[in-house]
Amino acid sequence: xxxxxxxxxxxxxxxxxxxxxxxxxxxxxxxxxxxxxxxxxxxxxxxxxxxxxxxxxxxxxxxxxxxxxxxxxxxxxxxxxxxxxxxxxxxxxxxxxxxxxxxxxxxxxxxxxxxxxxxxxxxxxxxxxxxxxxxxxxxxxxxxxxxxxxxxxxxxxxxxxxxxxxxxxxxxxxxxxxxxxxxxxxxxxxxxxxxxxxxxxxxxxxxxxxxxxxxxxxxxxxxxxxxx
DNA sequence: GACCAGGCACATC
DNA sequence: GATGTGCATGGT
Numbered sequence: 103x104x105x106x107x108x109x110x111x112x113x114x115x116x117x118x119x120x121x122x123x124x125x126x127x128x129x130x131x132x133x134x135x136x137x138x139x140x141x142x143x144x145x146x147x148x149x150x151x152x153x154x155x156x157x158x159x160x161x162x163x164x165x166x167x168x169x170x171x172x173x174x175x176x177x178x179x180x181x182x183x184x185x186x187x188x189x190x191x192x193x194x195x196x197x198x199x200x201x202x203x204x205x206x207x208x209x210x211x212x213x214x215x216x217x218x219x220x221x222x223x224x225x226x227x228x229x230x231x232x233x234x235x236x237x238x239x240x241x242x243x244x245x246x247x248x249x250x251x252x253x254x255x256x257x258x259x260x261x262x263x264x265x266x267x268x269x270x271x272x273x274x275x276x277x278x279x280x281x282x283x284x285x286x287x288x289x290x291x292x293x294x295x296x297x298x299x300x301x302x303x304x305x306x307x308x309x310x311x312x313x314x315x316x317x318x319x320x321x322x323x324x325x326x327x328x329x330x
Numbered sequence: 331g332a333c334c335a336g337g338c339a340c341a342t343c
Numbered sequence: 344g345a346t347g348t349g350c351a352t353g354g355t
Binding site: 137138139141142144145146147148149183184187191206226227228229230231232235247250251252269291293294297298302303304308 | 334335336337338339343
């Protein structure tokens with residue numbers, strides 16, 4: 103079975119089971135920008151607390167972020183963990199946004215993907231997943247977001263080995279699926295959705311919509327350990 | 331109390 | 344290029 107067909111099969115099962123996820127959970131593109139940084143290795147519930155604190159201060163806009171003293175910003179971000187480093191990272195990222203695009207997410211989104219992605223990656227604190235989250239969910243660019251769940255799920259279902267790189271894994275989706283923004287948004291959100299419920303480090307395969315799906319079996323090779 | 335969460339930078343081999 | 348470590352709170 104071609105890889106693209108298998109990837110579509112996964113998507114179909116997830117979508118049928120969970121429905122549209124409507125990602126990213128944010129009111130504005132700038133909120134996506136901030137959330138993408140704050141959620142690094144952090145439970146989303148804790149990110150929401152920090153976002154609410156920023157909103158409560160009317161601080162969820164580029165220039166206000168820059169005005170807040172760093173120690174104060176640290177306190178606002180405390181619930182997300184890594185709050186000292188995140189306060190610094192957030193300021194650096196917002197500084198870039200203001201310097202490059204006058205603080206306008208709309209203007210940033212007008213920049214072509216091929217030019218914008220390298221610029222984001224040059225910011226300290228923004229790695230591939232954070233950059234791609236911003237590109238896809240705030241700028242609506244056709245790029246696939248890879249995260250820990252993506253890797254774990256595909257590994258458990260026999261598509262990849264554990265030593266695959268971010269770029270390779272991203273290419274796997276982008277080379278075998280139509281480059282459709284809405285599809286990419288929904289697909290990543292669904293992977294996180296199934297990951298949270300079933301594909302933890304300790305698998306909870308009961309009731310998982312992907313149960314029994316294994317690429318190695320499908321293509322008739324020696325079966326690696328399937329999920330379930 | 332251990333384990334985990336929608337990573338990333340930096341050092342070292 | 345692969346591997347190891349620091350960063351830190353809050354939920355299960």
